Amino acid sequence: MSTNSNMLRPLLISIFVLGCFATIFFMYFKPSTSWLYSPVKSLVSSNQDKSAISxxxxxxxxxxxxxxxxxGARFKLDVCSSQYNIEGCLVTADRNLYNKSHGVVIHHRDIAGDLxxxxxxxxxxxxxxxxxxLESxxxxxxxxxxxxxxxxxxxxxxxxxIRGTYGTVIAKETKEDFVPPSKNKLVCWIVSNWSPNHARAKYYNELKKYVDVHVYGQAFGNRISGEECQSIVTSCKFYLSFENSIFKDYITEKFYRALSLGTVPVVLGPSRQNYENFIQGDSFIHVNDFPSPKELAEYLLLLDKNEYLYKKYFKWRRHFTAHGYGPWxxxxxxxxxxxxxxxxxxxxNDFIKWYWG
Structure with a gap:
């Protein structure tokens, strides 16, 4: 008994010491659990990378x-890609995006006088x-x-x-002769903004003494629709593309509409040379080429009787075509x-001088 007791006592003491040590070990030492969470951390890291890429x-x-x-006119803004093949654009009217906007487009005529x-x-x-x-x-x-x-x-x-012209003249992919549409009027003019002080009003008042001019639009008490406008211009041999004011490069849709619809524009605006920066000189008639409205009227009447001379104004259409530039x-x-x-x-820095002189 004495021998067995002596052997058992050290064994019990050893077990007690090991138990205490194990208790202390698990109370104060926390094993790593990275093996458990590493797949989750990899997934989170992957999502963060995707977010960064986005x-x-x-x-x-x-x-x-x-x-x-x-x-105040509203229109669709999400058209850059679908209509004009311009990618990577977000056009918006949401002012909450001001601080993120790369460009802020400000229309001059809507700016308050005190800014x-x-x-x-x-x-x-x-x-x-x-x-x-786009105003003069x-x-x-x-x-x-x-x-x-x-x-x-x-x-x-x-x-x-950034060029904001009212129209464009572009080369055709294939060359072909152009046959102007049939005409039943000689000279036409559509105008809404009328002022007796405008150079165009004064010129018209003289021109109508020598040639019949068919007039339309709000200025003459008969407002017309867009479709009517197109039909009228097409039906006339000559269209008075008279600008409301005369300034460098100020050549508006009045000119390009006549060109595109197969009518010869008679222009009153900047110089002939200025027009020829945009299109060939044999595509239009400039009022400055004549000493007075009387001589212009005589020339129009001559072209009305001479089909060969008249059709020479469409020779440019074999190689080019004209279009309105497009909406806002x-x-x-x-x-x-x-x-x-x-x-x-x-x-x-010299903005005022650049535009107003």
């Missing part, structure tokens, strides 16, 4: 904010303000405080940063396309 890809999207609807309705928030360093205006200087209020306010211009002028949305898409290619800094 964010990075979105950085290539240019946001264009339209600050004012031009003249109080312009953005009041601080301009982000990457953002450019784009001045949009005489119909655009000259506002103080515009110098150094804008970074870019979107205008009909050739020296504008097209110009916003063009602004986006410009910003995708140009990220250099620019400020227009």
């Amino acid at each position: 964010t990075k890809s979105n950085e290539s999207v240019i946001i264009i904010l339209l600050w004012f609807w031009p003249f 109080s309705n312009l953005p009041s928030q601080q301009r982000p360093p990457f953002q450019k303000w784009i001045w949009l205006n 200087p005489v119909h655009s209020p000259r506002l103080t405080g515009l110098n150094s306010l804008f970074n870019l211009t979107l205008n009909y002028r050739q020296d504008s940063d 949305a097209r110009r916003l898409c063009d602004a986006c396309a410009y910003l995708k290619k140009h990220n250099e800094y620019k400020s227009i």
